[in-house]
Amino acid sequence: MSHHCHHDHASGSGFRVLLVAFLITTSFMVVEVIGGLISGSLALIADAGHMLTDSFALALALAAIRLAKRTPDNKRSFGYQRFTTLAAFINAASLLLIVGWIFIEAVQRFIEPEPVMGPTMLVIAIVGFAVNLFAFWLLHRGQQDNINIRAATLHVLGDLLGSAAAIVAAIIIILTDWTPIDPILSVVVSLLVLRGAWSLLKETSHELLEGVPNSVDTEQIAQQMPKELTGVINVHHIHAWQLGSQQIVVTLHVHADGSQSHDKLLASIHRWLYQQFGIQHATVQLEYDQCEQFDCEPHPSHSH
CATH class of the missing domain: 1.20.1510.10 (Cation efflux protein transmembrane domain)
Structure with a gap:
């Protein structure tokens, strides 16, 4: 605070x-x-x-x-x-x-x-x-x-x-x-x-016009995060904008492989964003599979 x-x-x-x-x-x-x-x-x-x-x-x-x-x-x-x-x-x-x-x-x-x-x-x-x-x-x-x-x-x-x-x-x-x-x-x-x-x-x-702030590189977020954080497969739907002279806001979707616990991965993503770009206000959506695109059951093997 x-x-x-x-x-x-x-x-x-x-x-x-x-x-x-x-x-x-x-x-x-x-x-x-x-x-x-x-x-x-x-x-x-x-x-x-x-x-x-x-x-x-x-x-x-x-x-x-x-x-x-x-x-x-x-x-x-x-x-x-x-x-x-x-x-x-x-x-x-x-x-x-x-x-x-x-x-x-x-x-x-x-x-x-x-x-x-x-x-x-x-x-x-x-x-x-x-x-x-x-x-x-x-x-x-x-x-x-x-x-x-x-x-x-x-x-x-x-x-x-x-x-x-x-x-x-x-x-x-x-x-x-x-x-x-x-x-x-x-x-x-x-x-x-x-x-x-x-x-x-x-x-x-x-x-x-909601332009991306100079201090944030969305391309770098998409390319570097999967390389630097364990459990991240890819990052997409990245949006960044600035509210006032101080506050930068970012929203993004992260495709995770499930090797890290949900909370632990979320915490490391927030920490990484803050250390790399000084972003304090990020909304992160974690996705564990891309099933919603193919309309399939998430884990059919468990239904038996």
Whole structure:
């Protein structure tokens, strides 16, 4: 039972980290919107838009951690563990939309450059960078095996890059008055964010589509188990999927030769699955003959 306690503790600390990051991000987003409107800087308003999705991402992650802890019921026998994956998927999808919006906005700024108050923009961008750096440090310390916290960290990293770009753009505007640097840097940042969002979208889609987790090799289970465990003839009907960031579930049929006692063989199969792949939740169906395929009596000799 010890791993359950550890998991609860981990999700508790994850919740606190996310809550602090959420409060910091949301507060600064308001400052950035006001600053963007005063200075006329699209970079700041775009960064504030980015921070709005950060707040949304963090709020989703917080809700997901709370929901995932709810106990299973008659309607959801696995509980709400998959909700965290769903939240991370929505986060990744929202990042792709924002990147698209920034591209369109940047093109418009190239066509019609607008005046920007460099000094005001610089001050707010520096404060934003400090705020994002702190939020990123907090989240990066959290468990990175939690797909939810990783999604939130990715959002904040995008912000951190956005703030850095805004600082550079502000300095260039102050020194040279060349405003196109603003949209140019916002596109560069968007491309970096796009890469992370795409890989997260692939990973969460795979999990939502009941894909086999990366740590499990069904081919290896089918080939190695009969070689390594006495009493196993073959393994078939193997299905593996992932529930949340922690739990892998496997179901399989094992054709046994009857040389081992039922319970002993079952125990050794569970132990083997755990040692090879870290699988803790396996449903194993033992079959002692293939008679059900031929519709014959299991042991006709005993009927006399």
